[in-house]
Amino acid sequence: MWRQEADTWKTKQTPSIKHARDSGSERALFTVKIAFALWGVRTMATADSFTKITIKRNGDGVTEFDAYVLGEAGAPGIVVIQEWWGVDFEIKNHAATIAKKGFRTLIPDLYRGKVGLDAAEAKHLMDGLDWPGAVKDVAASAKWLKENGSKKVGATGFCMGGALAIAGAVLVPEIDAAVAFYGSPDPGLADAATVKKPVQAHFGELDNFKGFSDVGAAKALEEKLKQSGAPHEVYIYPKVGHAFMNASPEAVQRGKTLMGFEDLNTEAVDLAWSRFNAWFSKYLSA
Incomplete structure (x- = not known):
């Protein structure tokens, strides 16, 4: 069932990505890119x-x-599954957080070692992604986990990884459940209306990636999941935008500096993680 949270959290309005990219000088952007390279190391x-x-x-x-x-x-x-940046510090932070909850995590490197240091580079990498091939990477990853001791396997992802997590639930037999954060797959890749596995999804009210992770995309995904008949939950969190789960100081600064995202909302992050944990604890239990 689609759910919108009570409007109780306070963060600033999300500016457009174009404004964020146009607002700084090239020198400042270069400095930020070097800083993120060092942060990543x-x-x-x-x-x-x-x-x-x-x-x-x-x-x-x-x-x-x-x-x-x-x-x-x-x-x-x-x-x-990674965001459009690649396998960077934040996706490892997410995997470490999940592992501390009692799961075994596996991050497939979909970009084969490449990492975007600004939005243009990340977009270029995502635009060049072989999406059906990425689903095969997810399938191979799930198979590896099952062959190495995990009786049940879920998929989760953020941004483009969220879309791929849902695609995995649709297309990969080894995936037993999925949790997606601010991403929905193109129906040409995977039609969520046909999914048979449990899917939980999280979106931000201020997300402006139209058709992919904005409120309209969240509601469209909810309708498809209703058609599927599979267990599902879709949550929209007020006053947060895209990538609201990125909570490390490095990721928050990157989002604000390079993407124009709003401040960290720890209440939204904590609530989403609690729902994530409850979902996978239920559907991945032996």
């Missing part, structure tokens, strides 16, 4: 407990990609 250095593995994609047995695993073998598995 520093933050990822704290993530030494991730194990880097190589997975062969299902089907051809030839295409390989790197992935990052964290959590105890035998725990329910969750494929954690």
Whole structure:
């Protein structure tokens, strides 16, 4: 059932992405890019407990990609799918948060090592993504988790990863449930009306990525999930926009500086994580 939260949180209005990109000088942008490169090194250095593995994609047995695993073998598995930036510090932060909740996480590197340092680079990488191929990466990741001790496996993702998490629920037999954050798949890739697995989705009221993760996209997804008959929940959080789950200081600053996003809303973040945990605890239990 679609749910809109009570309007109780206070954050500022989200400016347009164009305004955010036009408002700073090239020198300032260059400085920010260098800072994020350093932040990424520093933050990822704290993530030494991730194990880097190589997975062969299902089907051809030839295409390989790197992935990052964290959590105890035998725990329910969750494929954690990147935003348009790539496998950066924040997606690892998300995977670490999830692992602390008792899951085994696996991040597939869909960009094959590339990371966008500003919105234009990230958009270029996402525009060049082989989306059906990315679904195959998700499938291979889920299969790896099941072959390595996880009896049930979910998929979650953020931004483009949210869209791929839903696509995985539609197209990947090994996926048992999904939670998507501010992203919905193109019906040409995966029609959510045909999903048979439980899907939970989270969106921000101020999200302005029209047709992908704005309120209209959230409501359209809800209608498709109703048609599917699968268990589902769709939440829209007031006074937050796109990427509202990115809570590290580095990610908050990046969102505000490069994308024009609003301030961090910890109440929304905590509530979304609690719902995430309840959903996967229910549907990934053995």
